[in-house]
Amino acid sequence: MALPEEFHEIAKRVNNWGRWGAGDEIGTLNLITDEVVRQAAAGVRSGRRVPLALPLRQDGVQTGMIPGRVNPLHAMVQTNQELFGPGTVACSDDVVTMGLQAGTHWDALPHVSHSGRIYNGRPAHTVSAHAGAEFGGIDKARHVVSRGVLLDVARARGVDRLAGDHAVTPEDLAAAEEFGAVRVRAGDIVLVRTGQVQVYLAGDKHGYGYPSPGLSVRCPEWFHARDVAAVANDTLTFEIFPPEIDNLWLPVHALDLVEMGMLQGQNWNLEELSTACGEERRYAFLLSAMPEPFVGATGTPVAPVAIL
Amino acid sequence: MALPEEFHEIAKRVNNWGRWGAGDEIGTLNLITDEVVRQAAAGVRSGRRVPLALPLRQDGVQTGMIPGRVNPLHAMVQTNQELFGPGTVACSDDVVTMGLQAGTHWDALPHVSHSGRIYNGRPAHTVSAHAGAEFGGIDKARHVVSRGVLLDVARARGVDRLAGDHAVTPEDLAAAEEFGAVRVRAGDIVLVRTGQVQVYLAGDKHGYGYPSPGLSVRCPEWFHARDVAAVANDTLTFEIFPPEIDNLWLPVHALDLVEMGMLQGQNWNLEELSTACGEERRYAFLLSAMPEPFVGATGTPVAPVAIL
């Protein structure tokens, strides 16, 4: 079964292969210039900081549906251990095992492939158990700080959260811009709020994942037109799930990561940010969302913070 | 063997227990106000971003000397797996196991205890294998963004890196302030550069850890006097190792974490930042160093970024 023609047509329109050179491994992060960051910092008004990561714990968002993507397992190797003898300062040390895509995370560019290719036309087999991703691993994305823009689609539509079958369209994005009196610019990191994370926060992990609102296959063209640097939202799958088009699974992943070379973020908690932006009547801010530099990894937990 | 009287006298002078209430779990992070952050953002000049984390990989800084503190083990659970059938978009997923204090990290307040107590006088036994840290776990430190100040002690002393037996003193810190034409203020996150990480970067992991320059037991009083919010440096042990005073192990840990309630960072790579600050002739910047919110953890990997 091949991907449908419709997909390939969009792919052609949003493709960035070669745009920043044949050796490029960071894609649309190239759009974040020092000037973009300088302006974003200059736009900070209150100094209010809003963290966007869900707590990392065994009772995380994963349900076992995605094989191997395990919630964090936290264990201790020292608890108040007087390593240098009785009466000395005592240490506690912990270890963790987790899926890099299990919680609030960034997908690295080689997280998905299609037709045997990852971003910039590299062969998919450059991802291996031995080395992880030889090209475009998350450790290459070293400067993920930019202006962030919250597109609060749920609030713009007058609801707390979107219905499970709501595909977020470019029209929704534009309406959220208007709602927030903000215009997405080149180099921005766009946060799309659906409100879906409320389902997880209310204790229903299965309902959180499925059915879930999420981005429509039509969104990547909008991101491409605006030269967005990265996009994150508050859902498990990022794009609407189950998908809009029968048997076309994860088309937004393929367009964003493979064709455009654009980082995607999932399971971001945008609830407090929605409140903060509403209160401050400002939907743009400085956003720091630095990947943990796991060498060759196809994703990473991230602890993003919006600075308003 | 009890801790020496000398230690207890300093402890008394820097103690912050109760300063922010009996229930406080974040200590000196309370000193980072919105206003501090607002001013730090307003101080951004170039938008240049400098990442401060070492790559996370199996060949990390740990040598096996600290039991259980393992370098990251990266493994794959999917490589280009067509989860939805042949010809569909293919996914790669990874998992990691690591010591939370193994790489570039923050120590959480309960990472050490002495005399049966952690920060704010809580019993040390509130750290357990079952729950990790019930009080002051790293997930409580939700807003670690502030003004950062680089105290480039090595350059201020005219060397690339300090000798292995150099204890960084308050006088060194003051000299580095002067060198950088900057004054440390309340709520700042201070980065102390020794240059020691060069030893690791040159391939000598054992030499990196020991002997190592690091903070003197006299530094916490200086941090306390300046109301510093957090301190990080570019060494394995943070404080000079082996210690200045025979049989007094980890006194700076005990003073910073237990008495003051101040986050400590280790294994930060300050080399590129040293160059950048030198070039831009500015040693203050906006620093984002958000902990990964591992619930109940006594430490966390961190991917800090300085925004100049």
Added chain:
Amino acid sequence: MALPEEFHEIAKRVNNWGRWGAGDEIGTLNLITDEVVRQAAAGVRSGRRVPLALPLRQDGVQTGMIPGRVNPLHAMVQTNQELFGPGTVACSDDVVTMGLQAGTHWDALPHVSHSGRIYNGRPAHTVSAHAGAEFGGIDKARHVVSRGVLLDVARARGVDRLAGDHAVTPEDLAAAEEFGAVRVRAGDIVLVRTGQVQVYLAGDKHGYGYPSPGLSVRCPEWFHARDVAAVANDTLTFEIFPPEIDNLWLPVHALDLVEMGMLQGQNWNLEELSTACGEERRYAFLLSAMPEPFVGATGTPVAPVAIL
């Protein structure tokens, strides 16, 4: 809340502390002499081998109810990697993370404590995150091979599996001896079949764990009278769950492990063995159930085999 008087009375009767010396760390395994093993080997008739372990996989018996006791996570670090250059022999390597008590396992003696003590009166605090179990860790149990006896309580009662509220009593054990025409002797390893594992094998993991038939608090005295070396069964909790006596949780664990110093096994699949013993009309066999020698561990996966 203290343990009830009833418990302490039984504890006194089955206590083996000091029986094999103050330094003993293996308890009733002392009862397995070379002669016991010699006779067990001499009793082998057909050479038929029956494995008793459940497959180790992410979809194992754990449901998340027991914090930290995770099913095995299997991941690859090499897949057909030509480590020595193109065209050379290629290697695949895997790693696993798992709870040592997650699948078919032995509980080591220090797996539980009560009233601050583990087996042989050692302080419970000799189990720590730093060293695991200093005394009685599973690595001390180096010779777990003996005569095995299947007490097929379910078949003896004429059912496929016992009801969820059935507490297996000494009378049940005696009836199963009679059913199997076998008499439990000193040094035997006793396998008690309830049939409960069928619930897991049929896909109902939650129903497998709760409610579950299992050993009554009265069984340890019977094991003690017979000088049994170890006991395993085909349930998650080993003893009846929820417990027979309100608020008396895990009394059989405390009696077996702490008082008697007797290894316990859980999640053993006794279905094929039940068939084999029925076909061969013999309920005794040579049993090898060697612990993986994890140093200081309070449990271990085990791959037992009955040789008929």
Added chain:
Amino acid sequence: MALPEEFHEIAKRVNNWGRWGAGDEIGTLNLITDEVVRQAAAGVRSGRRVPLALPLRQDGVQTGMIPGRVNPLHAMVQTNQELFGPGTVACSDDVVTMGLQAGTHWDALPHVSHSGRIYNGRPAHTVSAHAGAEFGGIDKARHVVSRGVLLDVARARGVDRLAGDHAVTPEDLAAAEEFGAVRVRAGDIVLVRTGQVQVYLAGDKHGYGYPSPGLSVRCPEWFHARDVAAVANDTLTFEIFPPEIDNLWLPVHALDLVEMGMLQGQNWNLEELSTACGEERRYAFLLSAMPEPFVGATGTPVAPVAIL
């Protein structure tokens, strides 16, 4: 670079593809019949049990040379935790992360491939990060109990351990048979003692791995002629390392696992067994070496036991 003609000629002579059917996944384990096991049990004389596994701990045999093959990391998730309330029975639970080939282990048949094939001609790509090994995973090897024979090559040659450049030849194996007054028969599991593990036991992990005596490329034909079921020894690499023939890496692995379909064991501690066999003047015994049934794994820790 292709494998040399010499290799392919041997491969042709020892190849077992199709011998037990096109669907076979266990290779030479087919040679272990009930009758073989019955006779092995009947041969037990003393009941003495000798364990053959090295302790599993962080300070294991791995040095970091083989990427991802990590020594066991043991950590606690409960230590004396009164899960059901104060004063109740308290539990300790542990977790482990480890390379499945890191300690005393079996290599599963698909652990290596050559020329794109694993045992029985299956494509190498049937090993993946997603599913591990679809064919011949270690969970398929469910009955690894047989007669064991110790070929004590070191003692037969009158030394404690073989020199680092000693390739064990078929002549060595035959001499060890004569030394032990034993003849290897169809279905036997052969243990080849070099004494090399003494180097690890003496604390020299690097010296243990390299240079190391081990099997010559000529041995597989001898094993094939005798219809051996499995072979294990007391070295890190199993075969002589560095190899006998320049640029021909791991030829014995390829012949044993891919061509013959024969399990290989490494890092077995044969020291105590050597003493026991010497004392009892018997070099054959019942051997139980059951794999932990990790589904799809290309190897497994094993805790073998010889019953004399």
